[in-house]
Amino acid sequence: MFQLDDKFLADIGLNELPDDQKQAFLKHIYDELELRVGTRLSDGLSDEQLEQFEKVIDRDQATIDSWVAQYAPDYHNDEAFARIQQATNLDVNDPNLKAEYVATKWLEVNRNQ
Numbered sequence: 001m002f003q004l005d006d007k008f009l010a011d012i013g014l015n016e017l018p019d020d021q022k023q024a025f026l027k028h029i030y031d032e033l034e035l036r037v038g039t040r041l042s043d044g045l046s047d048e049q050l051e052q053f054e055k056v057i058d059r060d061q062a063t064i065d066s067w068v069a070q071y072a073p074d075y076h077n078d079e080a081f082a083r084i085q086q087a088t089n090l091d092v093n094d095p096n097l098k099a100e101y102v103a104t105k106w107l108e109v110n111r112n113q
Helices: 006-011 020-041 047-057 061-071 079-088 095-111
Strands: none
Touching: 006 020, 047 061, 047 095, 061 095, 079 095
């Protein structure tokens, strides 16, 4: 995965920009990516699904726990959970790890319908 940083700017030939313009440009790129990815991901989803995903992203623990109970009660044994845990180095009982897992699996479940 690429990073939006000085190396990215150098790779696209913009490493000579003044620092204030670099930061503004990187923010613009980030905002545009967020908008485009969000728009693409939300295509075809119901308002209810979008609301649920927003709660997952906002780390609403009740929503996360409810989703896990319904779709992944054995999530600790899922390979995806293990990969996310290795990538983040979070403790297996960290609620942030559970939230990351649910966000990933939520997209898998809801985008494959």
